[in-house]
Amino acid sequence: MTRDALLKLVGTLDLERKVRLLTGATVWRTRAEPAVGLREMVFSDGPAGVRGEEWDERLPSLLLPSVSALGSLWDEQLASELGEVLALEALRKGVHAVLAPTLNLHRTPLGGRHFECLAEDPELAARIGAALIRGIQAHGVAATAKHYVANDSETERLTLDVRVDERTLREVYLAPFEAAVRAGVWLVMSAYNGVNGTTMTANELLAEPLKGEWGFDGAVVSDWGAVRLTAQSAAAAQDLVMPGPDGPWGAALVAAVRSGGVPERAIDDKVVRLLTLADRVGALGVGRGLPPRAWPSGTARRLLRRAVAAGTVLLRNEDVLPLDVSALRRVAVIGRHASTPRLQGEGSAGVFPADVVTPLDGIRNRLRGQAEVLHAPGPDLGGQPRPLDPAQCANPLTGEPGVLLRVLTADGRELSSEHRHSGRQLEPPLAPGAHTVEISALVRTAGEGKWTFGVGGYGRMSLAVDGQPLVEGEFARDTEDPAVIHLDPPRQHASVWLPAGHPAHVVARRELAPDTGRAVVVTAAAPEPDPEQALSEAVEAARKADVAVVVVGTTEGSESEGHDRTSLTLPGRQDELVAAVAAANPRTVVVVNSGGPVELPWRERAGAVLLSWFPGQEAGAGLADVLFGQAEPGGRLPTSWGAALADAPVTETRPRDGALVYAEGLHIGYRAWLRAGREPAYWFGHGLGYTTWSYECLRVASRHDARDGHDARDGGEALAVEVRLRNTGARPGREVVQVYLARPDSAVERPVRWLGGFTAVRAEPGETVMASVEVPARMLRHWDTEERRWRTEAGDWQVLAGRSAGDLPLRATVTVRRSSNRP
Numbered sequence: 122m123t124r125d126a127l128l129k130l131v132g133t134l135d136l137e138r139k140v141r142l143l144t145g146a147t148v149w150r151t152r153a154e155p156a157v158g159l160r161e162m163v164f165s166d167g168p169a170g171v172r173g174e175e176w177d178e179r180l181p182s183l184l185l186p187s188v189s190a191l192g193s194l195w196d197e198q199l200a201s202e203l204g205e206v207l208a209l210e211a212l213r214k215g216v217h218a219v220l221a222p223t224l225n226l227h228r229t230p231l232g233g234r235h236f237e238c239l240a241e242d243p244e245l246a247a248r249i250g251a252a253l254i255r256g257i258q259a260h261g262v263a264a265t266a267k268h269y270v271a272n273d274s275e276t277e278r279l280t281l282d283v284r285v286d287e288r289t290l291r292e293v294y295l296a297p298f299e300a301a302v303r304a305g306v307w308l309v310m311s312a313y314n315g316v317n318g319t320t321m322t323a324n325e326l327l328a329e330p331l332k333g334e335w336g337f338d339g340a341v342v343s344d345w346g347a348v349r350l351t352a353q354s355a356a357a358a359q360d361l362v363m364p365g366p367d368g369p370w371g372a373a374l375v376a377a378v379r380s381g382g383v384p385e386r387a388i389d390d391k392v393v394r395l396l397t398l399a400d401r402v403g404a405l406g407v408g409r410g411l412p413p414r415a416w417p418s419g420t421a422r423r424l425l426r427r428a429v430a431a432g433t434v435l436l437r438n439e440d441v442l443p444l445d446v447s448a449l450r451r452v453a454v455i456g457r458h459a460s461t462p463r464l465q466g467e468g469s470a471g472v473f474p475a476d477v478v479t480p481l482d483g484i485r486n487r488l489r490g491q492a493e494v495l496h497a498p499g500p501d502l503g504g505q506p507r508p509l510d511p512a513q514c515a516n517p518l519t520g521e522p523g524v525l526l527r528v529l530t531a532d533g534r535e536l537s538s539e540h541r542h543s544g545r546q547l548e549p550p551l552a553p554g555a556h557t558v559e560i561s562a563l564v565r566t567a568g569e570g571k572w573t574f575g576v577g578g579y580g581r582m583s584l585a586v587d588g589q590p591l592v593e594g595e596f597a598r599d600t601e602d603p604a605v606i607h608l609d610p611p612r613q614h615a616s617v618w619l620p621a622g623h624p625a626h627v628v629a630r631r632e633l634a635p636d637t638g639r640a641v642v643v644t645a646a647a648p649e650p651d652p653e654q655a656l657s658e659a660v661e662a663a664r665k666a667d668v669a670v671v672v673v674g675t676t677e678g679s680e681s682e683g684h685d686r687t688s689l690t691l692p693g694r695q696d697e698l699v700a701a702v703a704a705a706n707p708r709t710v711v712v713v714n715s716g717g718p719v720e721l722p723w724r725e726r727a728g729a730v731l732l733s734w735f736p737g738q739e740a741g742a743g744l745a746d747v748l749f750g751q752a753e754p755g756g757r758l759p760t761s762w763g764a765a766l767a768d769a770p771v772t773e774t775r776p777r778d779g780a781l782v783y784a785e786g787l788h789i790g791y792r793a794w795l796r797a798g799r800e801p802a803y804w805f806g807h808g809l810g811y812t813t814w815s816y817e818c819l820r821v822a823s824r825h826d827a828r829d830g831h832d833a834r835d836g837g838e839a840l841a842v843e844v845r846l847r848n849t850g851a852r853p854g855r856e857v858v859q860v861y862l863a864r865p866d867s868a869v870e871r872p873v874r875w876l877g878g879f880t881a882v883r884a885e886p887g888e889t890v891m892a893s894v895e896v897p898a899r900m901l902r903h904w905d906t907e908e909r910r911w912r913t914e915a916g917d918w919q920v921l922a923g924r925s926a927g928d929l930p931l932r933a934t935v936t937v938r939r940s941s942n943r944p
Contacts, residue, residue: 862918
């Protein structure tokens with residue numbers, strides 16, 4: 122519908138009805154208004170999978186690789202196809218809007234939510250993010266560009282104020298969001314944090330440049346609970362408050378309009394934008410938009426498996442990979458993450474996958490009948506015990522794998538009872554009169570010793586094992602962070618000695634109290650094995666094997682939404698494990714299972730190092746494809762990896778007096794390493810394949826770029842770059858050709874160099890190919906803070922081409938004549 126038609130619909134509503142539409146009806150739904158044909162719209166988290174409205178492990182979802190893995194694809198077509206997976210999952214679950222992609226940047230390696238962000242470079246994040254948006258919206262489902270803007274740290278994330286200069290904001294942090302608008306995104310999510318003194322839900326940046334200069338015609342939805350002011354946020358360009366039904370708008374906003382504090386035309390514009398969204402997703406008038414289309418059997422899983430291999434980064438390879446199955450008699454698979462990998466990051470974006478292929482599963486499946494597979498878990502990783510799962514416990518009433526969930530009244534009367542699969546129940550069903558949530562299970566004690574049990578939540582809680590009280594007390598809420606309250610509440614632990622083979626009866630209760638959420642988590646941990654013996658067994662397995670595959674990674678406590686990291690060291694004794702295994706077997710392949718950078722002090726001693734990120738449900742299948750040469754590791758680093766945290770140029774995540782100053786300005790990621798004159802362990806863009814390449818020739822031409830501006834007269838000069846390269850190896854392969862720009866004699870401060878564009882080529886052994894890379898005119902511009910306009914310096918520019926920010930063998934000079942651009 123046209124804007125004029127939508128304005129007519131809005132004109133039929135009184136002020137109260139209009140304002141009512143601007144706050145959600147529930148946690149995940151917007152309000153309906155039959156008078157204008159508006160139905161409810163359903164939102165869902167979605168960066169790595171579409172959960173739907175409920176946290177219920179019985180309603181599984183397809184689980185994609187983490188967003189950092191999608192950034193490592195450097196492949197817009199595949200990213201778009203994965204966006205389509207999210208869209209079709211949304212349609213299957215009745216979801217109208219997917220809260221993805223996350224376009225915040227890897228400003229520092231300590232960012233706790235690294236796994237949900239694409240890259241350290243704004244252009245790479247912009248291009249992959251735009252591809253995801255196109256894929257999602259191709260099926261009539263809204264994508265959401267989040268979190269607008271500078272929401273790059275988790276420490277004090279609800280209240281921190283980012284202090285960043287205008288040029289840095291424009292050229293770095295706003296750039297991926299501008300690309301999202303160019304891609305036609307339908308929703309933008311305003312962040313919790315403030316920028317330069319004003320919280321984002323009331324910040325002028327929502328109006329300019331978002332809705333004004335860029336022409337964003339969609340709706341701005343708040344992050345959940347981010348709107349805390351009434352008149353200030355409503356007078357700004359914030360459109361929709363989530364969640365509902367309560368919030369700071371409602372009657373208070375009606376009063377603000379009537380008193381003249383907020384103009385009614387601002388309310389009308391918000392409602393028009395909400396109706397525009399509804400029209401686009403089929404929730405306005407007749408029909409549902411594009412009908413759901415089910416995936417053909419196996420198609421989605423094959424795509425996710427391909428994505429695992431395509432995003433896996435080969436950091437190092439000393440002629441170990443790919444493995445020749447015919448030459449293997451015995452393979453050792455070592456590490457806790459081999460059998461219990463981290464498939465996704467912790468926090469609000471979590472989903473419940475139906476089928477998971479672990480690295481151990483994938484290797485066993487590939488070698489079945491051909492080679493023996495030894496598994497040695499190695500020393501325990503430490504950290505918190507994990508929630509109960511069907512592999513270790515049973516419902517005490519039925520004996521089914523899982524737990525019994527009951528909801529009780531204050532006098533102990535049962536309101537509901539149901540079988541569940543997990544000891545992590547974030548949204549137990551609450552009938553009227555609900556007072557206590559109880560989770561009980563029979564835990565199978567495989568080994569004798571001191572078992573540790575825990576219960577998580579707020580308020581009065583208790584936990585007993587075989588009738589013996591272990592936890593009893595009142596535990597007050599100590600945070601405002603919804604990710605902690607509703608998803609990962611603190612746990613209270615205690616230990617008890619149990620014999621082997623004993624079915625321990627565990628009963629945990631949590632009383633419900635106002636403003637404490639309803640999440641209940643019950644955990645159990647077996648006695649920790651002797652670490653020296655576990656290490657010795659791993660080394661012995663490696664000695665016996667033709668090749669050792671060691672899988673190491675982060676834990677839920679070391680990398681998660683809600684807190685930034687304080688160290689890049691792998692938890693537990695994993696570094697010691699890798700070093701010992703590599704010493705025992707030089708043909709050691711290390712697989713790193715993390716969402717962001719970690720220190721790899723043993724990297725030069727390993728035969729090969731693979732980075733798998735959080736690879737999603739097809740983790741083991743995709744890894745096996747890479748290990749055994751059925752697929753080439755296609756990933757390239759979307760962020761630089763330092764040898765040690767102390768080397769990293771930008772590490773500050775903790776606000777001081779509520780403010781976090783982006784003192785580094787334009788220089789984050791590889792730009793910061795270059796300015797500091799330091800070299801990371803692995804540069805942005807690094808990634809090996811199973812062949813080698815020779816870069817032979819570079820040609821550059823400039824041309825008028827009418828597409829890059831608002832007006833054909835003011836598009837600026839783009840660069841057409843051609844790179845000739847040759848596959849010098851014995852296998853066919855794919856190479857990501859990267860082009861960087863430099864302006865050493867610039868009159869304004871600039872990075873030493875920055876990514877201008879990239880493309881991928883494929884070639885057979887010995888074949889020469891030509892890579893064509895278009896560098897758009899915007900990549901030559903800088904923001905003039907005095908004139909508040911984009912400008913391009915005339916003169917000589919350097920163009921560099923190669924395979925990473927630190928490996929650029931080709932260089933050319935091009936003269937750019939245009940000196941100014943659009944305001």
